[in-house]
Amino acid sequence: MQMELRVCKHCYAGEHGNEQKTSISKDMVACAEQIREFKDLIGLDAVYITMVEEGDAGDAATLDVTVAGIENDTVTLRDTQLVIEDNDGSVLVYPEPEDIVEVLTRNIDQLSEQTRQDVTVELSPETAKLIS
Secondary structure, three states: OEEEEEEEHHHHHOOOOOHHHHHHHHHHHHHHHHHHHOHHHHOOOEEEEEEEOOOOOOOOOOOOOOOEEEEOOEEEEOOOEEEEEOOOOOEEEEOOHHHHHHHHHHHHHHHHHHOOOOOOOOOOHHHHHHHO
């Protein structure tokens, strides 16, 4: 089983001027980094974190799936998404920040159950609102 978090590089760096998106993007990456460090405890083979440019095709590190949406009658590629492939080859894609954060934090919870080490990630108030 493998997981890939794709995050808009500009949102993560705060270049869009949207502090909420920046906080949420940074929290997603922090969660994914923690999951990657302890991935073996919950049966993940690999965890990838990919920074993508706004509007590019996603340039997947390993999982070749791209999600599009329609905004103002225009098809746009989703630059932030979580892609999970299980051992049978089935692929789940989460394009919404709320869903991404929920899946990542559930994985953190699973890690907490498997180790005595502190694996928690302190989430920003913006991210905490998404999962409350």
